[in-house]
Amino acid sequence: MNTFNYKNTAINYSDSGKGNTILLVHGFLEDSSMWVDLTSHLDKRYRVISVDLLGHGRSDCYGYVHTMEDQADMLFALISELRLRKVSLIGHSMGGYIALAFAELYPDNVRSLILLNSSAQPDSDERKINRDRAIDVVKKNSNAFIRMATQNLFDKDAHNLFPDKIEAFTQQALKTPLQGIIASLEGMKIRIDREALLHFSPYPKLIIASENDTIIPLNDIKNQVAGAEVSFEIIPGGHVSTIEQEPKIASIITSFLKKNS
Helix, strand or coil: CEEEEECCEEEEEEEECCCCEEEEECCCCCCHHHHHHHHHHHCCCCEEEEECCCCCCCCCCCCCCCCHHHHHHHHHHHHHHCCCCCEEEEEECHHHHHHHHHHHHCHHHEEEEEEECCCCCCCCHHHHHHHHHHHHHHHHCHHHHHHHHHHCCCCCCHHHHCHHHHHHHHHHHCCCCHHHHHHHHHHHHCCCCCCHHHHHCCCCEEEEEECCCCCCCHHHHHHHHCCCCCEEEEECCCCCHHHHCHHHHHHHHHHHHHHHC
């Protein structure tokens, strides 16, 4: 693992392989370790960088609100530090929101964009209210919030099929600092609509959605990709497809990158 300094904030990242660069961006309550299995498929052909986002994993908090733009600016600082020009972005859930923010702010640095269980739309009014409720719960008992939140990320069968991986996922999530949790909830709540990027951006795009994802419903994604120049794949399972469908998403992603990188 490596560390770089971003505005007096320590950022942790891994860097392996050679070739065109892939930048892996994890989601809320996750960290760069979620990409270990996928990286083993990718770093034989590409340079793969995975980052602990602000307030997650071993990276420090930057403020009390981590906007998607804050996170994107940090990612740009990292690739600038590494003297990289273009990257292929793969973002899971909140990581997809951040990848979209990066693509809007730094379009010349994007080779391709993959959204995994993510959305280009902002929070609905109802979702914003739920974010505020979540913040209240987190302030009272962050561990209870995390355990409840992580249980809802998986399809019902996954708990029987992958109990050890889900427990490891939960234990990692429990390490997320209170400030990091709240700052991300606040940031996701105020993110803007970037659906236009799916229609008008010039680089290749792929969205992978899960049939039983309760966080990013499949029908919402179907509506977003209608009429857009986006490769679209539907897979079984719930929200954390890197656990539930790792071989399938690895195959889809490697095939897409082979054609578009």
